[in-house]
Each structure stands twice: as structure tokens, then as C-alpha cells.
Amino acid sequence: MKKILGYRKLLGVDEKAGLKELKQVYRNVMKECHPDKFQEGSEQEEAQEKSKKVIEAYHFLVSISPETHTEALESYTNIITSSTIVDLNYKGGNLNITYAEGNCYEYFDVPKALYIKLVNADTPGRYARRHICGSFVYREVSKATAEA
Numbered sequence: 001m002k003k004i005l006g007y008r009k010l011l012g013v014d015e016k017a018g019l020k021e022l023k024q025v026y027r028n029v030m031k032e033c034h035p036d037k038f039q040e041g042s043e044q045e046e047a048q049e050k051s052k053k054v055i056e057a058y059h060f061l062v063s064i065s066p067e068t069h070t071e072a073l074e075s076y077t078n079i080i081t082s083s084t085i086v087d088l089n090y091k092g093g094n095l096n097i098t099y100a101e102g103n104c105y106e107y108f109d110v111p112k113a114l115y116i117k118l119v120n121a122d123t124p125g126r127y128a129r130r131h132i133c134g135s136f137v138y139r140e141v142s143k144a145t146a147e148a
Contacts, residue, residue: 004064004108004137007057019067026058063139064108072140079103080133085124090115096141097128107136 008014011025031037033051038044062068069076079099087098095110095118114131121127 003060007060010053010057011061013061017061019062019065022058022061022065026054029054060139064137069138076105076140080125080129083125085128088115088119088124095132095136097132102142104141105133105138106141107132107138110136 008017011022011029013022013025017025030051033047033054035044035048035051038047079101083099083101083103085097086100087096089096089098090110090112093109093111095107095115096104097107098104110132118124118127118132
């Protein structure tokens, strides 16, 4: 949650901000801190670092936006219901679940006790669907690569 709050604070938006508002705020902030606006030197380097942080914050907030989730809901539901969990990675409250198709989702602020129950569950996929997938803020970390 610290990451989410930090990114929202950096862009100056609240949790109700939609994609349209995020895009508008992002563009305005980038206009102010774009590196090309400054002459070479320390100001330009500072602007470059700030613009990298702003870009990262924007992309992150877009990825966890309810509007983004709504667009990908059918695909997400299909993956979590029909695919097998092949890997779990828990660190600092963030849980990454990788599925057999190669899709990986990151869930934020998952309590360690819940993670331990997931690991010890007879059917981890079912446990994850019931207790994690619909209960925590998430984002898709990677997608399966399409074979040509």
C-alpha cells in the first residue's frame, strides 16, 4: 500500500481518479518536469530523474485502475479459474502468483498468514480464487508470450 500511496502522492491524485484524470495529471506534471525544458546540468538531471518516477507512477496507477481491470476482467477470470498455479512469490506483503500460461499477477498487502494458508492449502488455485483474487488490489505483471 505504501507504493500505491506514494505514487498517488507523487502525481497528486486520490484513489477515485479515473484513467482520464490520471492521463491529464500525468501530462501536466510531465510538461513541468520534462528534461528537454532545462539546459544541460544538474537541473536537467533532476528533471530526468523526476520524469522517470512520474512515468513509473503513471503506468503503475493505470495498471491497478478499476477501469483497466474491467477491460481485462474476462481474460483475468478465465486465467484464474482454468489455469494452474505454478509459482508463488511473497515478499513484504506483495504476493506474485504465476499461472501455467505464463501470466503473473501481483497482489498488494496480502497478510503473511493468508499466504501461509495458501501455500498449505490442498487446492491452492481454489484457495487463491476464494480469498485473494477478488479481495486485494492487483495488477498484471507479465503476459504469456504469443507463439507465432
